Amino acid sequence: MADNLNDSTSRAPVSQTGHVIPPVDDEGMIGARVTLTIDGQEVKVPLGTTIHDAAKRAGIHIPTLCAHPDLCMAGLCRVCVVEVEGMRTLQASCAYPVSQPMKIHTHTRKVRQARRHIIDLMLSHHYGECYACGRNNNCELQTLAKEYGVDFFRFGHPDKPMYAKDESSHSVIRDMNKCVLCRRCVRTCIDLQEVGCLEAVDRGDKTKIATFMDKPLADVVCINCGQCINRCPTGALRANDPTDEIWAAIDDPKKHVVIQTAPAPRAAIGECFGLEPGHPLTFELNTAMKLCGFDKVFDTNFTADLTIFEEGAELLLRLQDALKTKKGPVFLPQFTSCSPGWVKYLEHFYPEYIPNLSSAKSPQQMFGAVIKTYYAQLNNLDPKDIVTVALMPCSAKKFECNRPEMTDSGFKDVDYGLTTRELAKMIQEAGIDLPKMAKSDFDSPFGSATGSGVIFGTTGGVMEAALRTVIELVVGIKVENLFDHADIIPLRGMDGIKYVELTIPSVGEVPAILKPLFESWDFLKGVTVKVAVAHGTANAHKVMEDLKNGGPLSQCHFIEFMGCPGGCIGGGGQPIPTSQEIREARAKAIYAEDSAYPIRKSHENPAVLELYTKFLTEGPCGHKSHKLLHTHYTPRGKYIAE
Amino acid sequence: MITPNHKAPLTFATIEPDAGLKAALAKPRVDLIAEITASQLKGRGGAGFPTGVKWNLAAAAQADTKYVICNADEGEPGTFKDRVLLSDHADLVFEGMTIGGYAIGSKIGILYLRGEYTYLRAHLDAVLAARRAKGLLGKNVAGKQGFEFDIQIRMGSGAYVCGEETALIESLEGHRGEPRNRPPFPVDTGLNKLPSVVNNVETFAWVTSILVKGSAWFKAIGTQRSTGLKIFSVSGDCKQPGIYEFPMGITVAKMLEAVGGSDAKAVQIGGASGHCVPASEFGRVIAFEDVSTGGSVIVFGAHRDMLHVAKNFLEFFVEESCGQCTPCRDGNPKLLGGVELLEQGRCSMRYLNELSSLGETMQIASKCGLGQSAPNAFLSIVKHFKDELMGRTQGEAH
Numbered sequence A: 001m002a003d004n005l006n007d008s009t010s011r012a013p014v015s016q017t018g019h020v021i022p023p024v025d026d027e028g029m030i031g032a033r034v035t036l037t038i039d040g041q042e043v044k045v046p047l048g049t050t051i052h053d054a055a056k057r058a059g060i061h062i063p064t065l066c067a068h069p070d071l072c073m074a075g076l077c078r079v080c081v082v083e084v085e086g087m088r089t090l091q092a093s094c095a096y097p098v099s100q101p102m103k104i105h106t107h108t109r110k111v112r113q114a115r116r117h118i119i120d121l122m123l124s125h126h127y128g129e130c131y132a133c134g135r136n137n138n139c140e141l142q143t144l145a146k147e148y149g150v151d152f153f154r155f156g157h158p159d160k161p162m163y164a165k166d167e168s169s170h171s172v173i174r175d176m177n178k179c180v181l182c183r184r185c186v187r188t189c190i191d192l193q194e195v196g197c198l199e200a201v202d203r204g205d206k207t208k209i210a211t212f213m214d215k216p217l218a219d220v221v222c223i224n225c226g227q228c229i230n231r232c233p234t235g236a237l238r239a240n241d242p243t244d245e246i247w248a249a250i251d252d253p254k255k256h257v258v259i260q261t262a263p264a265p266r267a268a269i270g271e272c273f274g275l276e277p278g279h280p281l282t283f284e285l286n287t288a289m290k291l292c293g294f295d296k297v298f299d300t301n302f303t304a305d306l307t308i309f310e311e312g313a314e315l316l317l318r319l320q321d322a323l324k325t326k327k328g329p330v331f332l333p334q335f336t337s338c339s340p341g342w343v344k345y346l347e348h349f350y351p352e353y354i355p356n357l358s359s360a361k362s363p364q365q366m367f368g369a370v371i372k373t374y375y376a377q378l379n380n381l382d383p384k385d386i387v388t389v390a391l392m393p394c395s396a397k398k399f400e401c402n403r404p405e406m407t408d409s410g411f412k413d414v415d416y417g418l419t420t421r422e423l424a425k426m427i428q429e430a431g432i433d434l435p436k437m438a439k440s441d442f443d444s445p446f447g448s449a450t451g452s453g454v455i456f457g458t459t460g461g462v463m464e465a466a467l468r469t470v471i472e473l474v475v476g477i478k479v480e481n482l483f484d485h486a487d488i489i490p491l492r493g494m495d496g497i498k499y500v501e502l503t504i505p506s507v508g509e510v511p512a513i514l515k516p517l518f519e520s521w522d523f524l525k526g527v528t529v530k531v532a533v534a535h536g537t538a539n540a541h542k543v544m545e546d547l548k549n550g551g552p553l554s555q556c557h558f559i560e561f562m563g564c565p566g567g568c569i570g571g572g573g574q575p576i577p578t579s580q581e582i583r584e585a586r587a588k589a590i591y592a593e594d595s596a597y598p599i600r601k602s603h604e605n606p607a608v609l610e611l612y613t614k615f616l617t618e619g620p621c622g623h624k625s626h627k628l629l630h631t632h633y634t635p636r637g638k639y640i641a642e
Numbered sequence B: 001m002i003t004p005n006h007k008a009p010l011t012f013a014t015i016e017p018d019a020g021l022k023a024a025l026a027k028p029r030v031d032l033i034a035e036i037t038a039s040q041l042k043g044r045g046g047a048g049f050p051t052g053v054k055w056n057l058a059a060a061a062q063a064d065t066k067y068v069i070c071n072a073d074e075g076e077p078g079t080f081k082d083r084v085l086l087s088d089h090a091d092l093v094f095e096g097m098t099i100g101g102y103a104i105g106s107k108i109g110i111l112y113l114r115g116e117y118t119y120l121r122a123h124l125d126a127v128l129a130a131r132r133a134k135g136l137l138g139k140n141v142a143g144k145q146g147f148e149f150d151i152q153i154r155m156g157s158g159a160y161v162c163g164e165e166t167a168l169i170e171s172l173e174g175h176r177g178e179p180r181n182r183p184p185f186p187v188d189t190g191l192n193k194l195p196s197v198v199n200n201v202e203t204f205a206w207v208t209s210i211l212v213k214g215s216a217w218f219k220a221i222g223t224q225r226s227t228g229l230k231i232f233s234v235s236g237d238c239k240q241p242g243i244y245e246f247p248m249g250i251t252v253a254k255m256l257e258a259v260g261g262s263d264a265k266a267v268q269i270g271g272a273s274g275h276c277v278p279a280s281e282f283g284r285v286i287a288f289e290d291v292s293t294g295g296s297v298i299v300f301g302a303h304r305d306m307l308h309v310a311k312n313f314l315e316f317f318v319e320e321s322c323g324q325c326t327p328c329r330d331g332n333p334k335l336l337g338g339v340e341l342l343e344q345g346r347c348s349m350r351y352l353n354e355l356s357s358l359g360e361t362m363q364i365a366s367k368c369g370l371g372q373s374a375p376n377a378f379l380s381i382v383k384h385f386k387d388e389l390m391g392r393t394q395g396e397a398h
């Protein structure tokens, strides 16, 4: 049913979306193929394949800059030009879909000269020094300059900046002096994320990437997802980096510095150390962080499991109100609230749906609140001396921890959001070779969590964790009876929107921990629970439009939204580059880790159950939970004040 | 503004109103397109694509909605012939668009009018209203059962690049005026992703004329590869600037003689994006196979400083580049910087050669015709007037 919802509804101009190329499929395309001769080599490709991709099949590398595998074609940097016999001009190979046999040459004198000129022209506008740049050794412009043997600035090089840096945002810093106008960020923001807060403005050599009316990024509809950072080829876009402050806290003997780590960074950080995507380094990382000087290392999965209790209880309460007590307006479907990019997207674009958002804080923020209260008590620490750092795959988490309402512990619940890239840098700075570290466990009292907590890191994971728990607590049977190995496969994979129905055949006893909220589950007997999953805010946009129009998804009870394509594994703080392939490899690592855990279900996490007996004694959604673990949201709207 | 100063009345003045449309509607669509193809009419907007071929592609495209778009963005420096055609012969242009609608199976015509021509709007609206009143637009056009066609006017807003047909379409869709990748071409994926034919104002007027006078008449004029007549906008250092009609294939010398500019030092043919022809090459012919043009002719007298000419054009391109692709966006300012160094006598031969080679890259690597032709004037001036330019050298500063 969600099939048509997975069609593209991009509102980007055609010049940005370009020609939609049919997927390159080896099977079933017999007859619709073209034979190209590339550098003398014959290649047979499906109709509509770009010259660039055809060359790639033949093992020929054509450099690119404005092209990105996640984005629609653009054809504007012209670095990828090739010579086609019979054509006067060179063609941009990334943007030329083939429809007839052609003879192509990828590195003639004209081509090499043109590429070198183009690189020289970019450098003539590029103010920045590689050794003082966050993207040193991870920069596509630098790589191009190297590949094409740039050893002097043929057309000059700026000696002073043209633009002031925009450091207004907690999440994304823009230094347009390093921008090469490839517009990947523009296409990311409008096409992939449906936000559209970046656009090319002005013409000619005055062209620049700007926000609405050139306002600071913090004042426009930016959702802080950082997807633009992940796709920027240069150092023009960066995350707001707190590593100096964190080092200072570590160096301060009075400070007790704890770090919580989310599953997605652990699955990806190896890429910063030369490993192929898909090698989780969870336990090596624990050792490395201790070596860096963090006092305690905790697993965010602990609060992911806690979230399942809080958010799950909230959902069951809404369902009880809708189906049994029938009191008050009930806002269904309930939306997940753990992705701060998504939350801000909703606040801007669909503020009228704020009541549908779960009031549960994200695992990061729950952890912060628990550390500065429960953990401080347990260890006789003054919460003002505790510094909480959150290792996250996400740039929006930096904004989230700075939300004014996130101080329920009486202090700033989470002091710093640290991205995967930034922690990798700290580890390198400490001279640690991460992949070679010995493994060590997380610190008590939170211990290492469950497989359900781990899969929070990928699209569908929150829903899978929630269903595992709801099935067992409500139906009273083992998930394994319904899904092999408790793997709820229909919720997995990279489809933009996924949908699952599950009829509750019979109900069991209400477990003790939920007794304060529910007498019995009778109201759920025979109910068909409908859930959906969307990742990347462009897909969220489609779901929201469907809800507004009373479409099929408006019948859902619960919808998981993650702001980034692929979920957290594709977050804006993850290693660069990114692509569907890379995200799939990271997701695979996450699922492998899940199945390796002895405990797979959130409601069986002993540390969480202990927290409810010792601290949150009224149980999920109780008074104390509400104070510490739940929050409220701000309607923001699309319109930007003068 | 240059007042039209016709030497002889344009052929258009002699074309009987509505005769072309009637002749077209009497033919089956295939035959109509065959007639246009037989005339070998090539687009008068500058690129010179065969109109019959274009229409045939659009006619073959499968779609319920198609568009006929008349490109009246006339932004090329030194061109004003479309303005004159629209003020004096608007009916002929609209008639040509209607013929196009019939030929390709379109109900909707759009005139994309240059922002600076807003003053023509009232006149054009009145012409359209009169045509509707006469049944020449609307349902059953000119009595042809089942053929429905109407024309709307949309305004440009002053960007030269919006004359490039795909940028024009982007602009019509309400986006930033930036050229698209091709393929796909507008005949297949044009306005609103639907098949669209974009033609110049003059092209439509010739279509109407060809249907009245026959393709054989048109084909008999001009050269083998460039048939028919062409309207020119002549300005600059000549005695009689204005609008002229000449057969294709006329030599530069003959044309200069006709406009009173024989003592010129050089002629810029094709506007800022055209070529600078020095006196030594006045024997060349104006045709798609030699010096091609959309119709702009700017005459430079002996006293003109060619460096100043190049600078003027480059300033234009720096300003008008849409800023999308690297060679044009960043290349034009480098060429302009080079001209400024030349002016100061501070450009080394080595750097001048570097810039010439950059110009060649821009010609082949830019995304659209603007960037591809922007270095033309610079390159031809450097080629033909190198001594004049380098004469100023005072030292090798760069």
Ligand SMILES: Cc1cc2nc3c(=O)[nH]c(=O)nc-3n(C[C@H](O)[C@H](O)[C@H](O)COP(=O)(O)O)c2cc1C
Residues within 6 Å of the ligand: B042, B043, B044, B045, B046, B047, B048, B049, B071, B072, B073, B074, B075, B076, B160, B161, B162, B163, B164, B165, B166, B198, B199, B200, B201, B203, B368, B369, B370
């Ligand atoms: C930068 C640029 C500006 C152009 N401006 C115009 C214009 O003002 N009028 C026009 O008819 N064609 C212009 N063209 C050519 C159009 O892209 C297109 O080829 C033409 O409208 C097709 O019509 P034709 O085949 O009848 O000439 C321009 C092309 C470029 C690259």
Ligand code: SF4
Residues within 6 Å of the ligand: A126, A127, A128, A129, A130, A131, A133, A134, A135, A136, A137, A139, A140, A141, A142, A178, A234, A235, A236
């Ligand atoms: S953006 Fe790239 S090329 Fe520029 S300074 Fe940084 S590393 Fe060097």
Ligand code: SF4
Residues within 6 Å of the ligand: A172, A188, A189, A193, A195, A196, A197, A198, A221, A222, A223, A224, A225, A226, A227, A228, A229
């Ligand atoms: S962080 Fe996300 S919303 Fe903000 S500019 Fe980048 S892509 Fe757009």
Ligand code: SF4
Residues within 6 Å of the ligand: A178, A179, A180, A181, A182, A183, A184, A185, A186, A209, A228, A231, A232, A233, A234, A236, A237
């Ligand atoms: S900010 Fe980065 S992604 Fe955006 S246009 Fe500039 S270089 Fe490209």
Ligand code: SF4
Residues within 6 Å of the ligand: B161, B178, B179, B320, B321, B322, B323, B324, B325, B326, B328, B329, B366, B367, B368, B369, B370, B371, B372
């Ligand atoms: S050549 Fe110039 S006008 Fe054309 S697309 Fe490139 S930047 Fe824009």
Ligand code: FES
Residues within 6 Å of the ligand: A063, A064, A065, A066, A067, A074, A075, A076, A077, A078, A079, A080, A081, A092, A093, A094, A095
């Ligand atoms: S990579 Fe092809 S034009 Fe930029």
